[in-house]
Amino acid sequence: xxxxxxxxxxxxxxxxxxxxxxxxxxxxxxxxxxxxxxxxxxxxxxxxxxxxxxxxxxxxxxxxxxxxxxxxxxxxxxxxxxxxxxxxxxxxxxxxxxxxxxxxxxxxxxxxxxxxxxxxxxxxxxxxxxxxxxxxxxxxxxxxxxxxxxxxxxxxxxxxxxxxxxxxxxxxxxxxxxxxxxxxxxxxxxxxxxxxxxxxxxxxxxxxxxxxxxxxxxxxxxxxxxxxxxxxxxxxxxxxxxxxxxxxxxxxxxxxxxxxxxxxxxxxxxxxxxxxxxxxxxxxxxxxxxxxxxx
Amino acid sequence: xxxxxxxxxxxxxxxxxxxxxxxxxxxxxxxxxxxxxxxxxxxxxxxxxxxxxxxxxxxxxxxxxxxxxxxxxxxxxxxxxxxxxxxxxxxxxxxxxxxxxxxxxxxxxxxxxxxxxxxxxxxxxxxxxxxxxxxxxxxxxxxxxxxxxxxxxxxxxxxxxxxxxxxxxxxxxxxxxxxxxxxxxxxxxxxxxxxxxxxxxxxxxxxxxxxxxxxxxxxxxxxxxxxxxxxxxxxxxxxxxxxxxxxxxxxxxxxxxxxxxxxxxxxxxxxxxxxxxxxxxxxxxxxxxxxxxxxxxxxxxxxxxxxxxxxxxxxxxxxxxxxxxxxxxxxxx
Numbered sequence: 001x002x003x004x005x006x007x008x009x010x011x012x013x014x015x016x017x018x019x020x021x022x023x024x025x026x027x028x029x030x031x032x033x034x035x036x037x038x039x040x041x042x043x044x045x046x047x048x049x050x051x052x053x054x055x056x057x058x059x060x061x062x063x064x065x066x067x068x069x070x071x072x073x074x075x076x077x078x079x080x081x082x083x084x085x086x087x088x089x090x091x092x093x094x095x096x097x098x099x100x101x102x103x104x105x106x107x108x109x110x111x112x113x114x115x116x117x118x119x120x121x122x123x124x125x126x127x128x129x130x131x132x133x134x135x136x137x138x139x140x141x142x143x144x145x146x147x148x149x150x151x152x153x154x155x156x157x158x159x160x161x162x163x164x165x166x167x168x169x170x171x172x173x174x175x176x177x178x179x180x181x182x183x184x185x186x187x188x189x190x191x192x193x194x195x196x197x198x199x200x201x202x203x204x205x206x207x208x209x210x211x212x213x214x215x216x217x218x219x220x221x222x223x224x225x226x227x228x229x230x231x232x233x234x235x236x237x238x239x240x241x242x243x244x245x246x247x248x249x250x251x252x253x254x255x256x257x258x259x260x261x262x263x264x265x266x267x268x269x270x271x272x273x274x275x276x277x278x279x280x281x282x283x284x285x286x287x288x289x290x291x292x293x294x295x
Numbered sequence: 296x297x298x299x300x301x302x303x304x305x306x307x308x309x310x311x312x313x314x315x316x317x318x319x320x321x322x323x324x325x326x327x328x329x330x331x332x333x334x335x336x337x338x339x340x341x342x343x344x345x346x347x348x349x350x351x352x353x354x355x356x357x358x359x360x361x362x363x364x365x366x367x368x369x370x371x372x373x374x375x376x377x378x379x380x381x382x383x384x385x386x387x388x389x390x391x392x393x394x395x396x397x398x399x400x401x402x403x404x405x406x407x408x409x410x411x412x413x414x415x416x417x418x419x420x421x422x423x424x425x426x427x428x429x430x431x432x433x434x435x436x437x438x439x440x441x442x443x444x445x446x447x448x449x450x451x452x453x454x455x456x457x458x459x460x461x462x463x464x465x466x467x468x469x470x471x472x473x474x475x476x477x478x479x480x481x482x483x484x485x486x487x488x489x490x491x492x493x494x495x496x497x498x499x500x501x502x503x504x505x506x507x508x509x510x511x512x513x514x515x516x517x518x519x520x521x522x523x524x525x526x527x528x529x530x531x532x533x534x535x536x537x538x539x540x541x542x543x544x545x546x547x548x549x550x551x552x553x554x555x556x557x558x559x560x561x562x563x564x565x566x567x568x569x570x571x572x573x574x575x576x577x578x579x580x581x582x583x584x585x586x587x588x589x590x591x592x593x594x595x596x597x598x599x600x601x602x603x604x605x606x607x608x609x610x611x612x613x614x615x616x617x618x619x620x621x622x623x624x625x626x627x628x
Contacts, residue, residue, distance in 0.1 A: 036373070040406055047403035055391045058432055128387035132448070135351040137376040138404050293355075 036139045044138045048146030056150075065116060066154045070109055070162035077101055077229060078169055085230060095170055102166035103255035104228040106183060107248045109158040110191030115219060117151045117195050118202030118211040125294070126208075141288050148195045155191045159184055179258035186258075186272055190251050193276040196283040203290045228252045247275035302365070304329045304456045304487040305350065309359035312345050312511075319345040321511035322359065327456070332488040334502025334519075336495065336605070342511040343491035344383070347460045350489070351381050364455045380449030383460025383491075387445065388433055394444050395420060395429040398451060405452045419447040423477060439470035446477055457481065459490045463497060475500050496599050499523070507609060515609045526605050528573035529597045531581060536591035538566040547588050553580045572597070 036044075056062055078101065082094035121144075124130045133143050163171070163180070173180055198215060205211045225239060226232075226248035232240055243249050250271040257265035305327035312320040320342040327333040337343050348354040350361055352372040361368045366375035388397045395416050402412030420426045423443040433441060442462060449457055462478065463471040478501055482488055492498050498505050498519065505522050507515040515522060535544055541561040545568055548559040556577050559570045572578050578597065585592060 043406070044404050047400050051389060051392060051396075051400050054393075054396055055389070058391045127390065129389050131348075131351075131353055132381060132387060132401075133404075134353055135376055135379065135381045136401070136404055137373055137406075 036137070041139055041142055044142045045146045045149070048133075048143055049149050052146060052150040062116075063154070063157070066109075066113055066158040067161055069112060070105070070158050071165050073105060073108070074102070074162060074165045074169065077105075081229070098166065098169055098171050099260060100231075100256070101229065102162065102171045103183060103259050104226075104252035105162055106159050106187045106255050107190060107251035108223050108228050109162055110155050110187045110251075111194055111219060111223065111248065113151060113155045113158050114191050114194040114198050115212075115215040116154075116198075117147055118198035118205075118215055119208040121147065121199055121202035122205065122208045122211050125203075140292050144199060144288065144291060147199070148192060151195055152188050152192055155188055156184070159187055173259045174261060176259050176261050179261065183255040183258045186251060186254055186269065189276045190247065190272055193279040193283075196280060196287050200283055200287040200290065203287065203294055222246060222248055226252060247272060247279075250275065302329055303327060303362075304364055305333070305489060306362045307346075307350070307359070308361070310346070310349060310356055310361055311358035312342075312349060312354060313357050318511045320349070320356075323508065323511070323513055325506060325513075327487060327489055329455075329487050330485050331504065332482050332490060332502045334498035334505045335489065335491045335508060336493070336498045336505055337491075337508040338493060340510075341508045343508065344460055345511075346508075347381075347383065347458050347489070347491060351379055351458060352376060377452070378455040380452060380454030380457040381460070382442075382445045382449040382462060383458065388441070388448050390434040391432055393430045393432055394425055394436070394440075394447075397433065397444065398447060401448050401451050407451075415451055419450060423447045437470070438466050439473050442466065442470075442474050443477055446474070446481070450481065454486075456487045456489065459488060461491055461493065464493065471497075495526075495605050499599060507605070522605075522609075523599075525609065526600050528571065529599055531570040531572050531578055532594075532596045532598065533568045533570070533581075533585065533592055534566055534594035535568065536593040538563075540590060541566065541568060544568050544585065544590055547590070548581060548584065551584050553577065553584065556581060 078094065078098055082097040082101075085093065085097050130143070134140055197218075198211075201214060202208075202211050205214060223229075225242050226246045227243060228248055232243045232249065235243060250268045253264060254268035254272050257263045257268060303326045305325065307323055307325035310320055310323045310325075311318070323342070323346060325333070325335075325346075335343050335346065345354065349356050349368060350363055352368055352375055356369065363375050364378040366378065368375060388394075389400075392400070398416035398419055399412050402415050403409070407415060417426075417429075420429050423446060425440060425443060425447065428436060428440060433444060436444065446459075446462070459478065463474050466474065475497070478488070478490075482501065488501075490498070490502055492501075502519060505516065505519050506513055507522070515525070517525075533544065535541060541563065545559045545561045548556065548568075548570060554577070555574075556570060556572065559568060561568050570581055572581070582595065
């Protein structure tokens with residue numbers, strides 16, 4: 001963007017902000033309302049969700065991450081680390097580790113799936129599809145919201161696969177079904193807040209590859225510097241300071257509390273919600289503004 | 296409609312857009328009357344796409360004003376978007392979706408009911424001869440089919456003004472003609488069209504009036520025949536059956552002293568004699584002369600001046616082929 005000396009005031013305003021009420025369109029009575037009503041907005045989002053879903057149908061490989069990642073990671077961690085991490089090397093410690101790992105990995109699924117949204121947005125821009133959308137009489141945010149809806153759907157698929165694999169290798173929730181649903185909901189909430197960060201990345205970086213590279217750099221420390229895979233007790237103080245604030249730690253602890261019925265629940269749930277809402281409030285407006293102004 | 300009859304569908308005054316140091320659009324005035332086709336002709340980097348992007352609210356102008364169908368691009372962007380259709384290198388369809396799905400989606404985004412969106416998609420696919428490919432994903436379309444779908448997509452909302460941003464760049468000649476035919480049909484229906492192009496021939500085929508721009512400024516404007524007269528007509532190219540006759544042919548044309556015919560030249564390499572002509576009479580006279588003298592001719596053609604020749608004639612200097620830089624600015628934002 002240049003340092004524009006734009007002539008008209010309020011030119012960069014949000015679709016909900018510029019004032020069509022003050023100036024009904026000349027010469028086009030009836031159809032010229034600029035404001036987009038809620039119902040129209042929902043219809044637009046619906047049409048765009050359909051588009052994203054059809055893309056997946058056309059290109060099933062794009063679901064590979066949601067389907068395979070939970071399987072591979074579960075098997076890898078359970079059978080490579082599972083026996084050793086418990087300490088005595090027996091299959092009993094593996095069973096213990098499964099109980100620890102599966103709830104922890106739910107947040108990781110949310111995060112890894114969210115990562116893909118940045119590259120998708122970036123591609124839409126490069127291929128010109130975005131320009132058509134942005135030259136149409138729809139709220140520009142609806143493009144992003146539709147994308148988020150589909151990505152949250154993909155997160156739920158990944159979490160479902162994760163839990164299924166978990167149950168197959170011996171994960172038990174001892175009847176805490178409501179807790180499980182709550183943990184899934186919490187994962188979706190957290191994942192949704194992460195989407196905005198990756199959307200922002202996708203809008204900022206020049207190429208899809210760059211988006212992926214940077215996303216990965218963000219992802220790794222957050223995932224491993226948390227209580228997702230191992231308890232944080234043995235970590236040095238400086239790292240523990242990081243893991244203690246890491247939202248993935250809170251989410252992992254919350255999911256364990258909810259699904260296993262042991263350990264703290266209220267505190268980690270609260271911190272997960274605070275993180276999710278905070279991240280959304282902070283990044284969503286920036287992402288939407290950037291999307292609107294991107295040239 | 297309560298407006299007077301001869302309104303301008305597009306009214307641009309002193310429009311400016313800078314990208315850093317580059318003045319992509321540097322003070323352009325433009326009027327497109329309702330129901331006419333305005334061609335904007337210029338080389339790569341002249342500011343054509345930047346202009347179209349400002350007129351479709353995709354870019355904020357740095358100065359000047361622009362109105363489309365009476366709506367200001369800066370103050371009434373959403374009303375304006377309801378009245379335009381955009382087709383071009385930068386406003387594309389979704390490659391992964393089938394042609395029908397693309398059109399249906401756009402119909403829904405334009406607030407058509409499900410039934411109407413379905414009907415409109417079918418109707419437009421039929422009109423642009425894409426019914427058979429309706430269910431195929433766009434990435435399997437040929438270049439020409441894709442452009443036709445692009446056109447169909449921009450027509451869904453029955454726009455008052457249609458922007459065609461280099462609609463045939465990168466197409467082979469046969470496909471180009473195909474797209475031209477579709478554009479001509481759209482024009483025949485009385486639509487207002489703003490067309491950008493790098494090709495004089497395309498401008499002549501499709502546009503009634505022309506604005507020639509270079510480096511973000513207008514360097515010439517007028518009706519196509521007027522501009523063509525300024526530029527100096529066509530070039531007649533004759534290929535003698537026997538390449539050895541090249542010089543003899545040039546000599547014969549020069550000596551005959553035909554009215555206004557001068558500057559015949561032979562190109563040994565391509566084996567062609569080229570003669571600048573400004574009228575059909577001159578064309579007939581030259582061909583008749585060669586026939587009388589018994590020259591065996593294997594090929595004969597006329598062609599319009601290239602963009603470079605147009606620029607040379609209009610400005611006395613070569614066109615500035617800038618890099619695509621400022622037209623691709625969006626990537627760097």
